[in-house]
Amino acid sequence: MQITNWRPSAPGVWRLTIGEPQGITPLSLMGVSPKAEALQHMPQVQPPFAWESVQLEEASGCLILSIPLDRTEKLYGTGLQLLRMNQRGRNRYLRVNSDPKQDTGETHAPVPFYVSDLGYGVWVDTSRIVTMYCGSTMRQEETQSEDIRDRNTDKEWKATLVASRVEIRLPVEGADVYVFGGPTLSDAVARYNLFCGGGILPPKWGLGFWHRVPTLYTDQQVLEEAEQFRRHDIPCDVIGLEPGWHSQSYPVSYEWEKSRFPEPEKFVKALDQSGFRVNLWEHPFVSPKSELYEELKPLSGSHSVWGGLAPDYSLPAAVELYKKQHEEQHVNIGVSGYKLDECDGSDLTNNSWMFPGHAQFPSGLDGEQMRQMYGLMFQKMTAELFRSKNRRTYGLVRASNAAASTMPYVLYSDLYDHKQFIRGLCSSSFSGLLWTPEVRRARNAEDWVRRMQTVCFSPLAMLNAWGDGTKPWSFPEVEGTVRHYIKLRMGLLPYLYTAFATYREQGIPPFRAMPFVMSASEIAEAEALYAEAAEQTLNTTDAAYGKKKVREWDDQYMFGDALLVAPLVEGESEREVLLPSGIWYGLETGERYTGGCIIRVQSGLERIPVFVRNGSVIPMMPALAHVPPLGTRVPLELVHFGDGMGEGNLYDNDGESFDYEQGKFGWWKAAVTQNAAGVYSGELIGTDGEPTSFSSVTWRFAHKGFLPL
Numbered sequence: 001m002q003i004t005n006w007r008p009s010a011p012g013v014w015r016l017t018i019g020e021p022q023g024i025t026p027l028s029l030m031g032v033s034p035k036a037e038a039l040q041h042m043p044q045v046q047p048p049f050a051w052e053s054v055q056l057e058e059a060s061g062c063l064i065l066s067i068p069l070d071r072t073e074k075l076y077g078t079g080l081q082l083l084r085m086n087q088r089g090r091n092r093y094l095r096v097n098s099d100p101k102q103d104t105g106e107t108h109a110p111v112p113f114y115v116s117d118l119g120y121g122v123w124v125d126t127s128r129i130v131t132m133y134c135g136s137t138m139r140q141e142e143t144q145s146e147d148i149r150d151r152n153t154d155k156e157w158k159a160t161l162v163a164s165r166v167e168i169r170l171p172v173e174g175a176d177v178y179v180f181g182g183p184t185l186s187d188a189v190a191r192y193n194l195f196c197g198g199g200i201l202p203p204k205w206g207l208g209f210w211h212r213v214p215t216l217y218t219d220q221q222v223l224e225e226a227e228q229f230r231r232h233d234i235p236c237d238v239i240g241l242e243p244g245w246h247s248q249s250y251p252v253s254y255e256w257e258k259s260r261f262p263e264p265e266k267f268v269k270a271l272d273q274s275g276f277r278v279n280l281w282e283h284p285f286v287s288p289k290s291e292l293y294e295e296l297k298p299l300s301g302s303h304s305v306w307g308g309l310a311p312d313y314s315l316p317a318a319v320e321l322y323k324k325q326h327e328e329q330h331v332n333i334g335v336s337g338y339k340l341d342e343c344d345g346s347d348l349t350n351n352s353w354m355f356p357g358h359a360q361f362p363s364g365l366d367g368e369q370m371r372q373m374y375g376l377m378f379q380k381m382t383a384e385l386f387r388s389k390n391r392r393t394y395g396l397v398r399a400s401n402a403a404a405s406t407m408p409y410v411l412y413s414d415l416y417d418h419k420q421f422i423r424g425l426c427s428s429s430f431s432g433l434l435w436t437p438e439v440r441r442a443r444n445a446e447d448w449v450r451r452m453q454t455v456c457f458s459p460l461a462m463l464n465a466w467g468d469g470t471k472p473w474s475f476p477e478v479e480g481t482v483r484h485y486i487k488l489r490m491g492l493l494p495y496l497y498t499a500f501a502t503y504r505e506q507g508i509p510p511f512r513a514m515p516f517v518m519s520a521s522e523i524a525e526a527e528a529l530y531a532e533a534a535e536q537t538l539n540t541t542d543a544a545y546g547k548k549k550v551r552e553w554d555d556q557y558m559f560g561d562a563l564l565v566a567p568l569v570e571g572e573s574e575r576e577v578l579l580p581s582g583i584w585y586g587l588e589t590g591e592r593y594t595g596g597c598i599i600r601v602q603s604g605l606e607r608i609p610v611f612v613r614n615g616s617v618i619p620m621m622p623a624l625a626h627v628p629p630l631g632t633r634v635p636l637e638l639v640h641f642g643d644g645m646g647e648g649n650l651y652d653n654d655g656e657s658f659d660y661e662q663g664k665f666g667w668w669k670a671a672v673t674q675n676a677a678g679v680y681s682g683e684l685i686g687t688d689g690e691p692t693s694f695s696s697v698t699w700r701f702a703h704k705g706f707l708p709l
């Protein structure tokens with residue numbers, strides 16, 4: 001059946017309501033409204049395909065929506081995907097799961113939203129599991145006879161033929177489907193993020209370094225460990241407490257354990273005085289020992305987990321109970337936020353836990369819907385709690401879904417492959433999600449320093465020592481390099497904060513994959529040049545349908561507009577880097593490169609390859625032990641890279657409250673000009689007076705890569 005009743009929903013966004021969608025969805029749960037003004041400022045676009053080419057069909061127990069595809073089109077997104085970035089040719093079974101060890105699409109944060117490198121996106125807003133067949137299914141009538149090969153005799157035989165449609169398995173009751181126009185892939189993602197309320201702006205302290213202490217630590221052990229950070233001259237802003245601060249952890253009580261933390265308020269204040277915030281680990285399943293248990297019991301699901309209740313947080317009464325307890329026992333004594341663990345569930349053979357899909361909840365939701373939505377519910381409840389105090393929070397969550405871009409939460413995983421962790425930085429950027437490649441342990445100093453370098457160029461720089469007791473100085477031979485990168489992150493804080501403000505206001509993620517900045521043809525051109533010059537065979541056939549490995553450039557990413565990060569992992573001392581066109585410099589080597597091509601770079605353990613675009617102006621501050629408290633001013637340094645004219649942006653506000661929503665913020669342009677004699681001068685141009693976080697402004701010109709600290 002053809003469907004044509006698409007309705008404009010926002011500038012460049014169209015909605016199709018299929019069937020009679022029921023109950024909550026990510027969009028309705030989050031209650032966000034589109035950032036209308038920002039959407040209005042985006043380029044005007046036409047629908048990306050003819051509506052008549054979209055088909056809907058009833059199948060057994062579901063509906064199938066199918067959307068046309070070009071033969072070479074690549075598809076990105078579908079949430080946090082650690083095992084591949086281009087989803088073309090794959091079945092994506094988008095179910096929340098904490099063990100995404102196989103490339104099925106299951107993940108901590110499945111999002112039924114894909115974007116095409118042709119510059120558009122498609123999103124299904126539902127609380128149910130959606131399967132997206134991303135050009136992996138072949139209709140009989142569309143099968144091309146020339147594509148059919150015999151596996152007995154033909155080496156080119158492929159398991160999946162190149163398909164001409166995406167097929168989406170929708171819940172039988174239907175769903176709202178949205179199409180986002182471009183014209184570029186970056187525009188399509190920005191539209192999706194803006195439609196979902198824009199990106200999150202974390203508090204400044206959230207962008208400093210984080211350390212999570214081992215389980216069962218006492219207050220004294222935590223205080224001593226915090227003190228060691230200062231002694232080792234390693235900046236740190238947040239200390240995370242893991243299981244053991246609660247009287248009961250699995251299931252959880254949400255109450256302080258009196259023997260380990262006899263005076264929680266005093267403990268939190270003591271840390272605060274030395275510039276540390278406290279983040280608390282928790283999970284959803286409420287212990288019979290918790291004071292919340294009896295009241296939450298009638299508001300909980302039919303099945304328990306680890307003997308604890310699984311409350312129905314679609315019910316306002318349950319939300320109120322949770323919030324009140326958390327407010328009184330944690331937030332009011334100064335706790336800064338949470339790590340919302342275990343809200344994804346696990347289906348490993350040796351470790352299966354979670355309520356089943358057929359569980360019933362008092363609101364009428366079933367276990368499938370609740371599991372898909374649980375992570376979002378916890379993010380929302382806790383975010384609201386801090387908002388009600390006019391305090392921003394920033395924390396961690398292990399499950400998410402669509403419409404999460406306004407949430408102050410960063411995803412993490414128990415998996416630990418470094419390359420997959422880097423790919424997570426790329427893949428999450430397509431779906432309004434943030435991800436941390438957290439460091440826990442290492443096989444050796446090399447593994448350690450490489451992981452530390454990566455995490456310092458991510459949305460949340462954290463050592464999660466809950467099970468390993470590691471510290472940044474655990475490998476003394478690389479301690480200096482680890483300190484250097486944690487300090488470099490602190491120095492770059494004004495730049496990082498500005499990148500987040502751009503996310504908030506324009507929907508462009510602070511860390512983003514290469515297809516955001518290079519079109520498919522630019523990438524193909526760079527690859528062709530490389531193959532020619534170096535006689536290197538970068539296979540450019542579509543790996544999604546082939547057996548050969550293809551370079552997807554899912555191991556490097558942009559950090560803001562000016563920096564490109566190309567991490568190395570243990571065992572590597574050189575790598576290929578895809579550089580967008582223009583002139584680039586090695587941020588710390590000063591080496592000059594011409595982009596629009598692929599380069600090879602070498603780097604010892606003391607360096608992560610990071611490149612800065614010629615003409616960029618990067619706002620920096622001193623690498624303090626922690627982010628300065630509200631009202632403290634620090635010097636601002638504007639560093640201009642390369643030669644010729646240049647510019648950069650600076651955003652600033654109080655860094656902690658929501659007052660910026662009432663207009664208390666400013667944007668400045670840092671513009672550099674050069675006179676006829678070659679002398680540089682810089683000007684900070686803005687209509688909002690002086691940026692209040694800074695005591696002075698100095699300039700550095702014509703840097704060709706440098707060691708700023």
Ligand code: GAL
Nearest residue numbers: 242243281341342413414466
């Ligand atoms: C895991 C979590 C780890 C750590 C641990 C504590 O579920 O992913 O980061 O918090 O629980 O038991």
